[in-house]
Amino acid sequence: MEFADRVVQAVRRKGNPVVVGIDPRPEELPTGFLDRFPGTRTGVADALRTFGCEIVDVVAPLAPLIKFQSAFYEAYGPEGLGALHATVEHARERDVLVIFDGKRNDIGSTADAYARAYLGKEPVGGSFEPSWHADAMTINPYLGSDGVDPFVKIAAREHKGVFVLVRTSNASAREFQDLVCDGLPVYRHVANRLKAWGKGRDGKEGYNLLGAVVGATYPSELAELREALPGVLFLVPGYGAQGGEAKDIAAGFDANGQGALVNNSRGVTFAYKKPTFRDRFGTDWQRAVEQAVLDMIDDLAQNTPAGKLRPA
Numbered sequence: 001m002e003f004a005d006r007v008v009q010a011v012r013r014k015g016n017p018v019v020v021g022i023d024p025r026p027e028e029l030p031t032g033f034l035d036r037f038p039g040t041r042t043g044v045a046d047a048l049r050t051f052g053c054e055i056v057d058v059v060a061p062l063a064p065l066i067k068f069q070s071a072f073y074e075a076y077g078p079e080g081l082g083a084l085h086a087t088v089e090h091a092r093e094r095d096v097l098v099i100f101d102g103k104r105n106d107i108g109s110t111a112d113a114y115a116r117a118y119l120g121k122e123p124v125g126g127s128f129e130p131s132w133h134a135d136a137m138t139i140n141p142y143l144g145s146d147g148v149d150p151f152v153k154i155a156a157r158e159h160k161g162v163f164v165l166v167r168t169s170n171a172s173a174r175e176f177q178d179l180v181c182d183g184l185p186v187y188r189h190v191a192n193r194l195k196a197w198g199k200g201r202d203g204k205e206g207y208n209l210l211g212a213v214v215g216a217t218y219p220s221e222l223a224e225l226r227e228a229l230p231g232v233l234f235l236v237p238g239y240g241a242q243g244g245e246a247k248d249i250a251a252g253f254d255a256n257g258q259g260a261l262v263n264n265s266r267g268v269t270f271a272y273k274k275p276t277f278r279d280r281f282g283t284d285w286q287r288a289v290e291q292a293v294l295d296m297i298d299d300l301a302q303n304t305p306a307g308k309l310r311p312a
């Protein structure tokens with residue numbers, strides 16, 4: 001099945017558009033967690049793997065997607081990447097779609113290598129095998145079409161997805177993305193290109209394999225881009241720790257409550273730090289993670305068209 005169809009159906013089945021982000025920061029792990037592992041690089045990587053897999057176990061029955069932030073695993077070198085790989089494999093076995101967030105890109109031939117690495121297959125012995133099992137990945141469009149085409153081509157062949165940075169959630173997003181050229185801000189040029197890059201790649205549910213990253217922290221641009229990009233899945237970071245609220249995201253959905261996938265990383269994985277959860281759940285950090293996802297599902301259902309996804 002095509003990636004966009006898998007997403008739309010998973011969102012419908014689970015009744016919500018939540019993406020749980022796993023960005024494991026060793027210094028933020030629950031008290032005593034790290035102490036269970038040797039104080040070596042391998043020990044920290046094992047802690048990240050164990051923590052990530054436990055998060056997956058808690059959230060997979062609730063959320064349709066998990067996004068892994070590669071940076072926090074890369075920080076621990078090959079051992080960290082091993083932890084990421086093992087956690088992705090763990091997620092795959094638990095009915096949850098996986099987004100690899102590495103914001104990759106380069107010149108065309110290198111972009112092709114990245115696309116093969118994360119979405120495709122590599123020759124191993126006499127056959128071809130996938131090295132990573134992500135359902136989708138994030139990419140940076142600023143090298144232009146020759147950097148994007150390989151991702152689209154390989155995603156189409158492998159029934160995977162690609163999310164292109166269009167309007168990022170960070171404070172400096174305006175610095176380049178709002179520069180005006182030929183009467184349009186740069187992010188609108190990227191949006192226009194995205195339509196062209198994804199042409200002919202729609203799934204049966206009306207969404208394209210090529211999605212857009214659009215931050216919750218820029219509500220008016222989110223609304224404007226939803227109008228401009230029907231049929232494009234939005235991956236929406238910035239909810240929670242970065243200040244984005246459900247009301248800011250509402251305009252990112254289509255009339256059926258589909259089309260926007262809302263990410264929350266720190267607000268879920270480190271929910272145990274919230275004073276209210278600390279009072280309620282004590283050291284049971286898994287219960288805090290679960291409650292954070294349930295609260296987010298509720299918030300989106302009450303304040304955005306995602307409420308339509310809930311069974312009557």
Ligand SMILES: O=c1ccn([C@@H]2O[C@H](COP(=O)(O)O)[C@@H](O)[C@H]2O)c(=O)[nH]1
Nearest residue numbers: 023069168169170237241242264265266
């Ligand atoms: O514009 C963007 C693109 C990507 N991100 C990533 O999403 C998560 C957000 O984490 P929170 O803890 O929920 O703030 C993180 O992995 C970012 O690298 C983004 O925030 N904005």
